[in-house]
Amino acid sequence: MFVVGNFLSALARILDIALTVYMWLVIARALLSWVNPDPYNPIVRFLYNTTEPVLQALRRRLPLFFGGVDFSPLLVVLVIVFLQRFAVASLQDLAVRLAH
Numbered sequence: 514m515f516v517v518g519n520f521l522s523a524l525a526r527i528l529d530i531a532l533t534v535y536m537w538l539v540i541a542r543a544l545l546s547w548v549n550p551d552p553y554n555p556i557v558r559f560l561y562n563t564t565e566p567v568l569q570a571l572r573r574r575l576p577l578f579f580g581g582v583d584f585s586p587l588l589v590v591l592v593i594v595f596l597q598r599f600a601v602a603s604l605q606d607l608a609v610r611l612a613h
Contacts, residue, residue, distance in 0.1 A: 518612030525604035529597055536593045539564050543586040564589075 542564045550557045568585045571577065577584040 515612045518608045518610070521604050521608035521611065525601050525608060528604070529601045532593050532597050532601070535563075536590055539568075539586050539589050539593075542568075546583070 538560060542560045545557060545560060552558070552561075564586075567589055571585045571588060572583075575585075575588070577588060
């Protein structure tokens with residue numbers, strides 16, 4: 514069973530890293546919205562292409578635009594933090610139990 518435990522531990526770590534990277538992409542996108550970036554810049558296009566599907570899906574389901582401020586990036590960051598604290602931690606705990 515230790516092999517399954519090690520696999521789940523590695524999976525939890527990869528998920529944690531992926532969620533952290535995506536959180537920073539969303540934060541960078543939110544910071545870019547405060548300035549008027551060049552929409553043809555490859556970095557700006559990458560940030561918009563990677564974050565817009567999640568943000569747009571959230572905007573369609575919940576009215577998160579109040580007083581000219583879009584709160585969807587904040588909600589995405591909160592969901593990511595929840596997933597890191599709950600899903601990743603649960604996977605890691607399960608991995609520890611299976612490894613012993």
